[in-house]
Amino acid sequence: MPPEDVPPKDPTPEFAAPTDIAPLGRGAEKPAHERTAAEDRDVANWGAIATDPDFRSLLRAKAKFIVPVTVFFIVYYFALPILVGWFPEMMSVPVLGEANMAYLFALSQFFMAWIVALFYVIAAAGWDRRAAAVLRKFQTS
Amino acid sequence: MIFPILFAQAAPTAPAAPGNTALVMFLAFVAATLVITYFSARKSTGSSAYFAAGRRITGWQNGLAVAGDYMSAASFLGIAGMIAFNGYDGFMYSVGFLVAYLTVLLIVAEPLRNAGKYTMADVLAYRLKPRPVRAAASLSTLTVSIFYMIAQMVGAGTLVRQLLPGVSYELAVVGVGILMVIYVVFGGMLATTWVQIIKAVLLMSGSILLSILVMKQFDFSLAKFFASLTAITSTAPDGTTVTRNFLTPGLVFTNPWDQISLGMALVLGTAGLPHILIRFYTVPDAKTARSSVVWAMIIIGLFYIMTTFFGFGAASLLGPDYLKEHGGTNMAAPELARVLGGELFFAFISAVAFATILAVVAGLTISASTSFAHDFFTNVIHHGREHRPGEEVRVARITAFVVGALSILIAIVLGPTVNVAFLVGLAFAVAASANLPVIIFSIFWRRFNTTGAVSGLAVGLISSIVLIAVSPDFMKDNPWFPLKNPAIVSIPLGFLAAVIGTLLKREPEAERMFTELEVRANTGLGAEKATEH
Numbered sequence: 001m002p003p004e005d006v007p008p009k010d011p012t013p014e015f016a017a018p019t020d021i022a023p024l025g026r027g028a029e030k031p032a033h034e035r036t037a038a039e040d041r042d043v044a045n046w047g048a049i050a051t052d053p054d055f056r057s058l059l060r061a062k063a064k065f066i067v068p069v070t071v072f073f074i075v076y077y078f079a080l081p082i083l084v085g086w087f088p089e090m091m092s093v094p095v096l097g098e099a100n101m102a103y104l105f106a107l108s109q110f111f112m113a114w115i116v117a118l119f120y121v122i123a124a125a126g127w128d129r130r131a132a133a134v135l136r137k138f139q140t141s
Numbered sequence: 142m143i144f145p146i147l148f149a150q151a152a153p154t155a156p157a158a159p160g161n162t163a164l165v166m167f168l169a170f171v172a173a174t175l176v177i178t179y180f181s182a183r184k185s186t187g188s189s190a191y192f193a194a195g196r197r198i199t200g201w202q203n204g205l206a207v208a209g210d211y212m213s214a215a216s217f218l219g220i221a222g223m224i225a226f227n228g229y230d231g232f233m234y235s236v237g238f239l240v241a242y243l244t245v246l247l248i249v250a251e252p253l254r255n256a257g258k259y260t261m262a263d264v265l266a267y268r269l270k271p272r273p274v275r276a277a278a279s280l281s282t283l284t285v286s287i288f289y290m291i292a293q294m295v296g297a298g299t300l301v302r303q304l305l306p307g308v309s310y311e312l313a314v315v316g317v318g319i320l321m322v323i324y325v326v327f328g329g330m331l332a333t334t335w336v337q338i339i340k341a342v343l344l345m346s347g348s349i350l351l352s353i354l355v356m357k358q359f360d361f362s363l364a365k366f367f368a369s370l371t372a373i374t375s376t377a378p379d380g381t382t383v384t385r386n387f388l389t390p391g392l393v394f395t396n397p398w399d400q401i402s403l404g405m406a407l408v409l410g411t412a413g414l415p416h417i418l419i420r421f422y423t424v425p426d427a428k429t430a431r432s433s434v435v436w437a438m439i440i441i442g443l444f445y446i447m448t449t450f451f452g453f454g455a456a457s458l459l460g461p462d463y464l465k466e467h468g469g470t471n472m473a474a475p476e477l478a479r480v481l482g483g484e485l486f487f488a489f490i491s492a493v494a495f496a497t498i499l500a501v502v503a504g505l506t507i508s509a510s511t512s513f514a515h516d517f518f519t520n521v522i523h524h525g526r527e528h529r530p531g532e533e534v535r536v537a538r539i540t541a542f543v544v545g546a547l548s549i550l551i552a553i554v555l556g557p558t559v560n561v562a563f564l565v566g567l568a569f570a571v572a573a574s575a576n577l578p579v580i581i582f583s584i585f586w587r588r589f590n591t592t593g594a595v596s597g598l599a600v601g602l603i604s605s606i607v608l609i610a611v612s613p614d615f616m617k618d619n620p621w622f623p624l625k626n627p628a629i630v631s632i633p634l635g636f637l638a639a640v641i642g643t644l645l646k647r648e649p650e651a652e653r654m655f656t657e658l659e660v661r662a663n664t665g666l667g668a669e670k671a672t673e674h
Contacts, residue, residue: 050656
């Protein structure tokens with residue numbers, strides 16, 4: 001433990017709560033998450049996983065989905081205040097019975113959000129499998 | 142002179158029975174939540190149990206709890222009232238609340254769950270210098286939580302006074318404050334979660350029942366329902382009678398820039414709201430975090446679509462003039478329930494509104510106290526180590542008590558007449574301008590560093606507060622800033638400050654640690670696990 005972590009004249013006891021799954025005390029061994037990079041080296045070879053071609057292609061696949069979809073829903077959402085704000089006459093035209101463009105477009109936002117979420121969940125299930133495959137590769141070797 | 146006024150308030154104009162029925166339902170809800178708190182308190186030993194409910198909440202449970210944490214009384218009563226008085230423009234307000242969850246789902250929820258422990262700052266502290274970053278993130282979390290909470294408390298006070306004639310503003314504020322402190326201090330995250338789940342179920346049942354009763358009046362025909370909205374008659378402020386088509390946009394919102402700025406605050410702010418983000422630490426893994434967002438989106442979407450029925454329904458069946466005489470904007474949904482379903486249903490809807498407030502304030506209290514105890518006390522002051530066992534939880538409990546007492550005090554000092562809309566706007570604007578840029582950059586940008594995080598948080602926070610202070614809500618005549626919500630300016634400022642701060646300095650350690658964060662965030666390797674039974 002590096003000396004600057006522990007004040008030299010600190011009289012407090014050196015243990016953590018026994019019920020704590022992630023004890024923070026100075027005496028107990030720290031859980032994986034609490035370790036600094038230097039202490040955590042042997043838990044996983046982060047650098048090797050990060051440069052693994054399968055891992056890189058997983059990240060590319062995620063970006064290829066998330067970036068265009070995010071741009072799409074932001075454009076679709078802000079089209080509502082823009083159209084309603086600057087073209088109120090056009091949006092007030094009744095389309096289905098008395099329901100007008102403005103209402104139907106606002107309503108369509110809900111379905112847009114649900115459909116985007118559905119596509120995301122389907123895509124993410126594939127990413128889960130690929131991430132698990134990457135981790136398996138590093139566990140056996 | 143004061144005594145007769147008090148007396149006049151205490152003597153209800155409505156029959157005494159509804160108040161009593163509502164009171165019985167309030168008390169039934171309170172009793173149920175206290176029983177839950179008692180059982181949670183027996184389980185809440187250890188930090189992970191107290192702060193994250195042992196990470197054992199399932200996907201649908203957390204989805205309901207996220208929805209319960211998010212749908213405030215402002216949504217339920219406020220949006221219904223806005224639609225009832227001004228038609229379409231109120232409904233447009235509903236849309237942003239759901240679309241906001243796409244940002245949460247696509248960008249924030251899973252990396253946050255994989256790389257964090259209890260708070261949003263955990264993810265930042267991972268690769269940046271922990272102490273300055275945590276101090277800044279904790280400050281912005283506390284700002285968001287406390288402003289939002291004061292708005293909820295003032296709303297609770299005015300609301301309970303209207304729903305339960307005879308209960309004063311002060312009594313209502315103190316009551317809500319004491320209950321939220323009990324939930325959070327004794328029951329921790331587990332009790333808070335269950336309060337939110339029960340509230341979400343109650344709110345959804347109330348909204349579905351109310352929507353069915355409205356559509357029954359129109360023989361369940363959407364065509365008849367929409368036809369009734371084209372000519373709503375009301376009395377204008379100058380005394381003349383006007384007939385308006387309530388489906389027409391632009392009846393109240395005259396400046397489109399206001400709507401765009403508000404939309405930005407909603408869509409980008411939700412993913413930075415600390416009380417929503419901490420909910421993702423209560424589930425076992427990132428996959429469950431994902432499914433809980435989807436559950437939340439289904440519930441939140443259905444709820445906001447139903448505002449069509451009870452908002453427009455109140456306009457069409459009761460009319461703005463009737464509502465103005467019976468309690469005003471906030472009472473549109475309860476009054477509609479009274480007319481369509483009788484006193485018992487009115488009492489139920491009132492109890493639902495009360496449950497709604499309690500669940501939201503409990504969520505805000507635990508997010509404020511978690512951030513103070515975990516980020517500020519343990520990690521900034523004590524350099525990341527507990528000096529005594531169980532210290533972090535003890536500090537969080539004390540913080541919850543102090544936060545509760547403070548917000549009771551501030552809500553009473555401000556009084557029932559203060560305009561609280563700007564406080565909610567401010568909470569979302571700070572979340573969007575300060576929290577979101579640094580969360581996104583620390584997950585996705587290798588070059589990002591401590592200077593960038595601290596300057597992004599500081600500029601986002603300060604610019605939101607300053608722009609609100611010079612907005613039309615504060616400066617009535619000739620405001621320096623023309624929009625009610627600062628997001629359209631403060632969000633770009635927050636991002637810009639984070640970028641400039643980053644480019645000023647290089648931090649090789651932060652860039653090296655990005656490799657590890659990237660693997661953790663995308664694979665879940667080394668993520669916090671659920672506790673064993």
